[in-house]
Amino acid sequence: MTAAPPDNVLIGVLPGDGIGPEVTREAVRVLEAIAKGSGLDLTVAEGLLGGCAIEQTGRPLPDETWELCQRSDALLVGAVGGEKWDSLPPDQNPGLGGLLRLRRELDLYANLRPGISYLPDLSPLRSCDVDVLLVREAVGGLYFSPHRGRRREADGDVAYDTMEYSAAQVRRIATLACRLAAERGGRLTSVDKANVLESSQLWREVMGEVAARFPSVEVEHLYVDNCAMQLVLRPGDFDVVVTENLFGDILSDELAGIVGSLGLLPSGSLRDDRFGLYEPVHGAAPDIAGLGKANPAAAILSAAMLLRHSLGLDREATLVERAVITLLRRGVRTPDIAHGVEAVSTSAFGDAVLAELDSMHDGQS
Structure with a gap:
């Protein structure tokens, strides 16, 4: 899903809420430094998404933001939401009415979440060596339930959501997951709940049909509860994991716990062209917004995914990843992962990444 970069690149930046603007700012600085070093003609344009958009326009996804997204080559997004907006109806909610609507309407069906043990000492499992790519179907399932709501009955309210998947939806995420597994270690784990759910039974059937076209890929089927346990027991045995929307959301947080911090997990939501939306998990x-304590590593690593998948700049993406990993292992860490070393601020971590990239460039010149 890589391609040669366009001559002129427009990145739509939607900083979002809470710590979103802080971590996104550092990721933008890295993108601008890479563009300058590689001669890329880069333009960055900001838009409103989520709670901040509600406060300023009354809507989580304003028309101006939608227009920016449609003309951008890729999107870099911060986190959205907060307790003050949680009780809003789904279409007015920062998540469902903002970010998730954006994924759905742009058909960003493939959410890639790499979990890598950059710092094995942070993992509660300690000795594990993890390099897992979680592939989450991102525009179907319960989050986009065609039948959801509440009704009042004699003994109280009843709330309901339905999980629905078509064979076509499963087939395209299965095909992508098999291709990614073939490019990596050749091992694919498909996660479902086929012993209970009709949607999962369809998922497993279609996964089997697609996997048959990839003889070089070894496919393992696991129920989601067993997968959650196996990720803890044998995390190093997993390579590519593919699953539906809700299961993927849950398992990616477990993966973050295994590698040591949510602040280290980037993500990219892609479709079949090179367009993608990139955001930290x-x-x-x-509670820590504006204090300079937020970890920008995941946002910066998300920017690296943007370089690789949407702009075709694999070498530059690798440099950014290498810079982040080098600094983390050197002990340059924000408070969430400092653990025995002196913590640095959000902006100081960004400064260090830029300095490391400069050092790498000088070393190659």
């Missing part, structure tokens, strides 16, 4: 964390 963590939330808005309003």
